[in-house]
Amino acid sequence: MSPRTKAQIDEIREQSREKIIAAALDLFAHNGFHSTSIAQVAAKAGISKGLIYNYFESKEDLLQAIFTEAMKNSEDILTLDPYATAKQRLIGMAEASADFMYNNQEYMRLFLTLMMQPDVVKSMKPWFDTVGKAKKDMLMPMFEEIFPGRAEVEYFFFGAIMDGIGFGYLVLGREYPFEDVKRKFIDYIQNQ
Amino acid sequence: MSPRTKAQIDEIREQSREKIIAAALDLFAHNGFHSTSIAQVAAKAGISKGLIYNYFESKEDLLQAIFTEAMKNSEDILTLDPYATAKQRLIGMAEASADFMYNNQEYMRLFLTLMMQPDVVKSMKPWFDTVGKAKKDMLMPMFEEIFPGRAEVEYFFFGAIMDGIGFGYLVLGREYPFEDVKRKFIDYIQNQ
Amino acid sequence: MSPRTKAQIDEIREQSREKIIAAALDLFAHNGFHSTSIAQVAAKAGISKGLIYNYFESKEDLLQAIFTEAMKNSEDILTLDPYATAKQRLIGMAEASADFMYNNQEYMRLFLTLMMQPDVVKSMKPWFDTVGKAKKDMLMPMFEEIFPGRAEVEYFFFGAIMDGIGFGYLVLGREYPFEDVKRKFIDYIQNQ
Amino acid sequence: MSPRTKAQIDEIREQSREKIIAAALDLFAHNGFHSTSIAQVAAKAGISKGLIYNYFESKEDLLQAIFTEAMKNSEDILTLDPYATAKQRLIGMAEASADFMYNNQEYMRLFLTLMMQPDVVKSMKPWFDTVGKAKKDMLMPMFEEIFPGRAEVEYFFFGAIMDGIGFGYLVLGREYPFEDVKRKFIDYIQNQ
DNA sequence: CATGAATGAGGATTCATTCAT
DNA sequence: AATGAATGAATCCTCATTCAT
Structure with missing residues (x-):
């Protein structure tokens, strides 16, 4: 038939x-x-x-x-060079994340919005929690290595910059000097 | 009558x-x-x-x-000490903003969300544009004084940190080490 | 007090x-x-x-x-000269009605509209029926005198002209040659 | 597919x-x-x-x-025999209109009501104006031929009778001697 | 006599979802 | 696999009416 x-x-x-x-x-x-x-x-x-x-x-x-689909496409962000130093790995992750944001604006926009208003689609909440926790579990070891004794605050500060750059870029679009700010960010990490 | x-x-x-x-x-x-x-x-x-x-x-x-209501309550953020140095004024603004965010979480949540999805309520777009421009006009002079030659990238980097801290705090709530991150931020500015 | x-x-x-x-x-x-x-x-x-x-x-x-109020103001339409001939009385009534319409457009507009859509305000129905019957009871004797044997059709034809003039005037307003049409109507009755 | x-x-x-x-x-x-x-x-x-x-x-x-739908169904009213005299054509139109009214009471009721209260549905106003003008443009030539020198008043008088018959019929329904009044109307035109 | 804040039922419209084909 | 007609619950908004003052 x-x-x-x-x-x-x-x-x-x-x-x-x-x-x-x-x-x-x-x-x-x-x-x-x-x-x-x-x-x-x-x-x-x-x-x-x-x-x-x-x-x-x-x-x-x-x-x-x-989101499930986007997860697949973002897997390489999480792929870290095991032979690099912690700081190098952090920089690598920062760059990969920035590039992912740059190339997946719509996904980021949706993601950040829902993160901020989890009650809009309540069923997504567990998913967000899981992703957030996974991210922290992956990054915290690096921060503990680089910033012993103050890993957590540095982790959140680092995260704030990442999120803030994404936010600014999404809001301003082409008017946002994305590359310049990204380089400044990398330099900032470098100097720690 | x-x-x-x-x-x-x-x-x-x-x-x-x-x-x-x-x-x-x-x-x-x-x-x-x-x-x-x-x-x-x-x-x-x-x-x-x-x-x-x-x-x-x-x-x-x-x-x-x-938003009109919230504007009234946030006016003191914009009040700067004219006798302070640019850096001191920047720190003052950062602290005032952080405190405003801390005390007006709901407003911030709504504000950031709508900034990221301006098409959700199209009529608000002009308002956001106006507010964004006013903020830049107020801050840029300070950045030009503190970071001559690279004021803009520093302005956006600073803004990213501010927004990112707000974002992180809104997402995590009490689990977010707000005070610690804020202090780290102030220190960061101090060391520029 | x-x-x-x-x-x-x-x-x-x-x-x-x-x-x-x-x-x-x-x-x-x-x-x-x-x-x-x-x-x-x-x-x-x-x-x-x-x-x-x-x-x-x-x-x-x-x-x-x-409507109760308007009834009061329209009472003189119904006042007929008992010594006049039937045709004269009819003409008097036609003129009085036309003048009433001319001077009470709004009332007429409301009246005719509701007459045509009695279900819009069902409670008015009995009132309309009463008024309509009263009008017929008053006029039919004249028509029976003037048009013996075909009083009813002449009554309705007469009523159609009256209503039609009112309708036309209400629709067109100042563009309607009210006086001319009214005179034509009087002439028409005269020639019966 | x-x-x-x-x-x-x-x-x-x-x-x-x-x-x-x-x-x-x-x-x-x-x-x-x-x-x-x-x-x-x-x-x-x-x-x-x-x-x-x-x-x-x-x-x-x-x-x-x-209204658009009703327009389609009423098109034959407008179809006139080009070989007939003006008076014959007028009678034809009067009969066709009367029959249309008789067979489309609801439409007439709605139409007349809205004509009298154009502000009830303001968007229909242009439509009514157009239809009214088209009607006048079609009929006036006949009246100018039949009633040279007083075409306009006769046009409006004729229109008043038409509208008035429709109005009376709509108000009284079966109690209205529609056929008799219609015949009276035709006779009236005949005798002009 | 007079006001206008407050209510809640009702009305136009939208939209996720179903289902016959 | 694919369509789009059909449903009905939910939503924004209006408005006659009440009532405290």
């Missing part, structure tokens, strides 16, 4: 899925989760409303999928 | 207005503007839905009023 | 009542009964919303009062 | 659209535009409230659609 092979179907499915996720990410990031309608997502993805429910159980499930 | 004096009415109005603004700020900040219903605001303020429209023309007008 | 005499109070009451009725008539006539709010009536009358309920039990009661 | 063919969908849409328009016309005509709720329209049409917005952008758009 089926004129398409299973492989073809899988590919079609994958393409549709990605179109939906891309459209939803864009809209959720700029217009907000609740202000974006499924109809808008469907229109932007060039498909029908109904089809979205063929791939995602609900609007929240779609949001969840956006 | 009037059974209640004008003063009485003004007081009643002021009280109701404040109750509504407080409730709305709390809810908008945590749940998001679009995810918060007027019914929720009314319930939290302990009044009827209809009364809100006696004080504010629309939900958006209420949001606007929240 | 009361610094005002009863007569003064009555006069104030009468004045307020009339202001309200005039404002309501204007608004109901042009904007429609349901599209007009009590707040608008109060604003136009220059009084408070609450006061309206001091004079009228409800919005519908206010509407009722408008 | 599509599980329903385009033709099927078009038919479904056309049916729903007509059900909604019919229900709305009935209710708007008898209960008034503002006194009729979308819920009532939906109930009468046997569909859900939401579906109405699948076919019409707003309540006002639905009203507009009613």
